[in-house]
Amino acid sequence: MLEGVNYALYCLGLAFVFGIMRIINMAHGEFLVLGGYIAYWLLVKWGINPLLSLPLAAALAGGVSFLNYRIFLQRIRTTAELNTLILTFGIGIFLSNLYLQLWSADIRNIGVDWMENPLRLGGIYVSLGEIATFAVSLAGVLILHSFLRRTKMGKAIRITAIDRDAAALAGINVERVDLLAFGIGGLLAGLGGPLLGMLSFVSPGTGIAITIKAFILTVLAGVGSIRGLIVAGMILGVGEAMTVTFFSSSYRELFGFVLFLVILLVRPSGLFGKRI
């Protein structure tokens, strides 16, 4: 259940960008892994607490995402949807192989002693690390939620998501909204990276798996529903845990995919989405 909320954070960036710009960022997982690597190296080289390196990881991944949009995506934003998919896919390949070249294929776990300490919570034991990551994830989701509801910029983003042309007519700079949204998407991914590194590991191959998982969750939740993401994250978390318990840990990834196919067949708008 706790892991479910982390899942929600992992895929928040992708769901956010898809919801607003109708662009699937295939490099999403790679931005997340970048955040993970940053926290890892800060810890290994200078012993910096991974929770403290969160802002830096988020800022850097957000920056890379921002540049990516500025240099490449902006130029083909208006062409076929297929192009943005292939472009971000290419960026993803570039990044994951760059990581491979720079930091080898080794898996990196961000391990700190205090995180292993167990805490008793009404009958079950939870490690401090799990609680910390849970808190960060929840905070991330809530901050995004209130940013979208309360601030002027957030409102502009929501309006753009509903109707681009109307937003542009009303004087909203939709180009800037896109740029901002893509930056925020990267920021959220960068925030998730260190958490993933703490709970399991990051490696150059992790990114694409995260992208797939994030897309599955987005579909499961229904496009544009943050509340749905948390519920979908929990369903996936619990389902995977049960697959591991009843079958085998090697079929863990299978659960999400089968669930995904069933959702596509039965209710393509997702659990909380509007009917398409």
Place this chain on the structure above:
Amino acid sequence: MSYLSFRLSEKMTAFITFVVVLALPFILSFNPYYLSIFISALILGSVSLAWNLLAGVCGQVSFGHAAFFGIGAYASALLVIKAGLNPFLAMVAAAMLGVLGALIIGIPAFRLRGPYFALSILGFAEVMKLLTLNLTRLTEGSKGIFNIPSLPLIKLWGRTFDFYISRTTNYYLAGALMFAIYLLIYFLRHSNIGLAMTAVRGDEETASGIGVPVFLTKITALTVSAFCTALMGAFYAHYIHFLNPDSAFDGSWSVMPIVGSLFGGIGTLIGPSIGALVIAGLDEFVFKRFFETGHKLFFGLLLAIVIVWAPAGLLGKWVKKK
């Protein structure tokens, strides 16, 4: 107009390409090392043709053709080893199983428009790899399958063609398969189904408005594409004699056709194979010299650059669209 504005017809380009493929060993070398590189390039060229039928003609981009390639490779190897089938028959049967895989993923994913198919098939490839790793009783898991029989001898016109030792026969068979796939796609493209596919790529709503069965057209493109890809996978299994999940379902089988197609020219029919042949050569002789482990980063970079600054690809400028 400048002299650069000459244009080759699609047929002419294809003709030149296949003549070059025929003559390549004579021009360069019959050295087995080079031949093996050429063979992998031809396999990639064929898969690129198949990928392009789906993406370039029908407008549905797939990030997981490795799934069909791996299914074809494993199915053919297992059919020969466990069921004792003739390898040629097994290749066809394996290609049919690729079609089955295409239906499993295509029927749910094509119900929606947009990026759903591209991502589902990416997940499908991961899942197929996972299954191959874990169904150890059938596939030997991560150990892989050794000693896959090669294609049997063929006696033709009083000569014997051996596929076990000779790289040359394998090279020409790969070339022939690529030619067959090209012909299939060429005729499909110029049939009514091909027209329907182009309509779907242009605008799905308009297409369905004028009576094109959109869903069925997409499924057709996918199954034909999967058939050809699985066939090449099966050829690969018998040629290389060894399979494991990482090699048969390697992400390269998904990525290289995309890079090749875009580089070669996604709007043309023959462009993708030329692109793939060039890219495979560049990869082997240039990229790997720069970065041994991360050489694929060039693919990503190429994809990004081509799609932003030269979406018509290498040939798009010079080959008339047909």
